[in-house]
Amino acid sequence: MTAQNKPIELYFFPTPNGYKISAMLEELGVPYDLRIIHIGKGDQFTPEFLSVSPNNKIPAIVDPEGPDGVSISVFESGAILKYLATKFGKFYPTDQRSQVAVDEWLFWQVGGFGPMLGQNHHFALYAPEKIEYAINRYRDETHRLYGVLNKQLDGRDYIVGDFSIADLASIGWARGWERQGMDIKDFPNVAAWIERVSERPGTKAGLALTLESGERVDLTKDVNAKAVLFGQRAR
Incomplete structure (x- = not known):
């Protein structure tokens, strides 16, 4: 290092x-x-x-x-x-095939899991007018994205095999499931992953x-x- x-x-x-x-x-x-x-x-x-x-x-x-x-x-x-x-x-692999896998989930987060959850927060929590269509639109997309992540985590401890920057990119957003209107019981693999990543000493400190x-x-x-x-x- x-x-x-x-x-x-x-x-x-x-x-x-x-x-x-x-x-x-x-x-x-x-x-x-x-x-x-x-x-x-x-x-x-x-x-x-x-x-x-x-x-x-x-x-x-x-x-x-x-x-x-x-x-x-x-x-x-x-x-x-x-x-x-x-x-x-x-936290980033050296072989190209594994790098592609991490990059896919890193870009999934920065292109979707962050922005869509952010819009969820905005319309549900911050907007001066509660627009039902907007709240439902982004809450539904949040639910879909949690489902994607839950499927990816089936049988895995981390998003792409070993702990990586893909996990670090998503953990801060996923911890906010309650304020996003999600029931974490719908996503047991995500729930276990949140607990697992959040208890890593470095991540916990950050x-x-x-x-x-x-x-x-x-x-x-x-x-x-x-x-x-x-x-x-x-x-």
């Missing part, structure tokens, strides 16, 4: 996407500095953060010991997971990161936070 002398800077907020990278870094056991980007207060729009993450989203990292020893910034959670896995040689009590904002009620998070257009 590659040695890491200088800490990696992790730009983070305790969301399912943020937890992907905190869990990964804890699993790797490499040093990192936590930089809280309070998305309810608009920290994601500062020039300093946009220079690291031009899409104004967390997570992002800066690795001062990047390729050829030159600092590199990486945004988008899937890209960060692949970068870290490749650099440190862990998922435990949170804000100081004075920094917490109820995004379902805070009008100012909602104005910052929702309805943004090109700047």
Whole structure:
């Protein structure tokens, strides 16, 4: 495993996407500095953060010991997971056939399991108007995706054989099954997998990161936070 002398800077907020990278870094056991980007207060729009993450989203990292020893910034959670896995040689296979399998489920998460569950959260929890069609649309798609994952996990401890970045990508989202309106009893393989992954020491530590009590904002009620998070257009 590659040695890491200088800490990696992790730009983070305790969301399912943020937890992907905190869990990964804890699993790797490499040093990192936590930089809280309070998305309810608009920290994601500062020039300093946009220079690291031009899409104004967390997570992002800066690795001062990047390729050829030159600092590199990486945004988008899937890209960060692949970068870290490749650099440190862990949680990503070395043979091409197995890499394809992990990539399939990584991209399944970033292209569907995250965005669809996120829309579920938005219309069920945050939207000022409760639009029944939208709530049902995304709740049904959430249910379908849990079914896909449940089938994949049949007879497997992890999504693709060994523990990998595919598991780290999905665990933060899957833990929110209750607020997504799911009955986890419908998906016993997913339930067992959630418990199994969440109890890994590294993942458990990464998922435990949170804000100081004075920094917490109820995004379902805070009008100012909602104005910052929702309805943004090109700047």
